[in-house]
Amino acid sequence: MKIPLKLLTLGWLTAGMFLTAARAQTPAVSTGETSPATAPAASQAPDEATRKIAELVHAGKYAEAQQLTIGLLVAYPEDQRLIKAKGMLEKILAGGGAVNGPANSHAPASDTTSAPSAGNANEEQLTGMEKVDYNALIELARQAQQTTDLDQQKASLNQFLDQSTPFLRKHPHELLLWQLRAASAISLNEPMVGYEAGQQLLTMGAADSNDPNLQSLLAQLKNKNWLDQQEAENLFAQQRYILVAFLGEADDTPTHSDLRSAISSEMNKTLVSKYPSRQNHFVAPDPRDPPPLLALTFNVHGTTLSPCTYSAFKNVWKCPAQTSLTVEGSSPEGWRFNKTYTFSGGTSGVGWGTARTPLTPFQVQAWISHGVAETFREILDADDVRAAFSKSTLRAVPPVAHPSALRNDPVPERELPADHVSEPAGHSASEPVLAAVQSSASARVTSTFANASNTTILHVYRPHRLTAAAQKPYIFVDGKKITPIANSQEIRMLLAPGKHTISVSKKYVDNELPINDLDMAAGSEYWIRVDISAGAWAAHSKLFVVPGDQAQLESKRMEEIKIGDISMN
Structure with missing residues (x-):
């Protein structure tokens, strides 16, 4: 089961969309051989995002401000405001485990974080098509962050997971890709993908890292119980x-x-x-x-x-x-x-x-x-x-x-x-309409629901009267028009347990006495009689709750119409 995706502009704030935690390890999609100065120009970050950074700084939440700044730099690498804010925050956090030192050989040192054992985990230099494949994977994650189309966002994340799987089989020490897989798993609600990525990160020493982004990512995996294999498998089965x-x-x-x-x-x-x-x-x-x-x-x-x-x-x-x-x-x-x-x-x-x-x-x-x-x-x-x-x-x-x-x-x-x-809304008494479905299948469903604990049965019946005999007023349940009821007819329906208001009316038939807040218990049956009497300008309907034995005697010769569970309609 997939959960809805949200936009990633402020993705680090959303537990389900934590791509910025992984992106904090690298700027844009540049590798160690590509200078940010040669990257294509990008537009400035939204004012709302920079205001959010300022609010976090004023609140003393420097680590969170740094995470947001680094994440935004992925999408807006040329925004001088973000560059200056990043430098300022690095100085503020320099004494408390700030970002320092290269962690990934494919990212410039200025935008990377340290992890005691993870920092040296990747010693190979990618070249040729392997380097292109690596950059293509980073670009997919970047596209997911930048797009405002939720379907495209989901497609980019799924494509990243699919394409990074064979790549990581050949290059299992790519820390950044494992972080992005973990973040993508959280976004797409993929417990087993998150478990695998979490185990790889722990093996690479991420638990001892001073990087707040990496620690936050592991914390989210932990809070979801995705670092425990049995729990992850159980959650996977629930999907x-x-x-x-x-x-x-x-x-x-x-x-x-x-x-x-x-x-x-x-x-x-x-x-x-x-x-x-x-x-x-x-x-x-x-x-x-x-x-x-x-x-x-x-x-x-x-x-x-x-x-x-x-x-x-x-x-x-x-x-x-x-x-x-x-x-x-x-x-x-x-x-x-x-x-x-x-x-x-x-x-x-x-x-x-x-x-x-x-x-x-x-x-x-x-x-x-x-x-x-x-x-x-x-x-x-x-x-x-x-x-x-x-x-x-x-x-x-x-x-x-x-x-x-x-x-x-x-x-x-x-x-x-x-x-x-039967008549739907907007049809006259003489208009033919859709008949209720009748089959042995639906009959068995009705009998099953009669004994179930999550439904109750309502019978509405109308004894034969000469007054307004040609009129077929509608039954309303909680203000919802259900079906017309003719002279000498019984309507049987299923409702959810609880209090319900029942009325019967139509043009020229006023509802004089409805049933308000009838408390209907699960597994029980209720009978309501409709009496229609003459009035000065229109007929009047009055509804009465009747004991079951009396109601069955009064309605035993009536035509019975079963319309099923109206809560499903």
């Missing part, structure tokens, strides 16, 4: 992720980019809600990344929109939709999973004269992505998968949530109720 690939109608092609993007977004929301510290990776992992916890392939196929039909008996029309989803999963520890799901959905409405509109392309994407997210959530709820996230291990047995999961074992299709009508 394991889920590697996701798409096939079929969601594969990585421009034609399917919208559906792929919608599914990825829903899957990320699902994972963050359950495991905030984990990530989905939708691209090939970096060679330095740990192995994935799970590798999942989602194959969306067979999506069809059937012709609209009309039932004269029920006076209801519907435009069905179907799709299939095959999920294959595995882990490095031997866990295997393969199952095919079938989803049914579509649009519906009441009345022969009502316009019959199938799902739009956007609605199809939303419907499919929601179905994939429901299936993904079910996989995450399996006992073995939960154990993997807590221990970073998986047993070589199928998850208990899928005891009969066989290769290409289809799930029986579950049809929508024929008279189901």
Whole structure:
């Protein structure tokens, strides 16, 4: 898992971006054979940076001011203000372990620091292409410091780590490169890279160095527990992720980019809600990344929109939709999973004269992505998968949530109720809209969540009344419009535990008596009855919390609509 990168203008102040600690060992990218006088001219450092140096000096923080000054000189070697400040700070610190003596044969003595044993660790003089390679590595680190593009910054640091690895195999005594690798590891949150660099620095005598920059770098590695191999390996294991690939109608092609993007977004929301510290990776992992916890392939196929039909008996029309989803999963520890799901959905409405509109392309994407997210959530709820996230291990047995999961074992299709009508915001009562995804997969997810400790179930039901019978007011939870509720209908949804405010209203239906701050406990079910009565100018809705046994008797003949976990939407 990668952490967000920040700009490096004042990088030494940020624990996650400590490149300046390593850059303090060398000016710009010059080698011992290149004089600063011949280096290309550079612009002046920002006034904000020089003011920061002045503030540190006035506060008596001379070592920190020196670190910042040297770091800025890397990017602005011709800034006379920085050169003068550096000289002044060296004089101030001269009596307390100040910078003195060459530490690296590739940097001028004026910009280097001392380390008792590290100072003489590098005795070889690089020549030819090896010297060019060395300077190219320093330039990559410099680019990362100078760029304001975070993606480019990250790319430069990753390129530096990749290219410095073979170079250091041939030249393991390059102190500056090990410092830059340690700083880059901190920036990119790479525990094992940081551990390796830290061990090399300690071997080269960095622990006894008088260089405050080097000591600060080691201190950060120590505080992250990256100097301890076991701790570094544990932290590395905690960065394991889920590697996701798409096939079929969601594969990585421009034609399917919208559906792929919608599914990825829903899957990320699902994972963050359950495991905030984990990530989905939708691209090939970096060679330095740990192995994935799970590798999942989602194959969306067979999506069809059937012709609209009309039932004269029920006076209801519907435009069905179907799709299939095959999920294959595995882990490095031997866990295997393969199952095919079938989803049914579509649009519906009441009345022969009502316009019959199938799902739009956007609605199809939303419907499919929601179905994939429901299936993904079910996989995450399996006992073995939960154990993997807590221990970073998986047993070589199928998850208990899928005891009969066989290769290409289809799930029986579950049809929508024929008279189901739902409305999103901005649609009239007669407009057809996206139906809630229905499948045996989502049904099992619901049953799992009912017993889980991190959800609560809310039932909102509306007994049949003649008053405002044609109106379908919306259910609001904590001010968020959820779904309309029709006469003689029950809506079942999942919420996060805690206090919630529930109301039901629409134009010409005023919410006279909402439920405020209903404290809902995890694993419990709550029933709210909606009563709509006539008013002078508009109908009025009143909500009542009803005991479960009474509510089930009153709603047992109603149409039930399950809309899943609304916190995921």
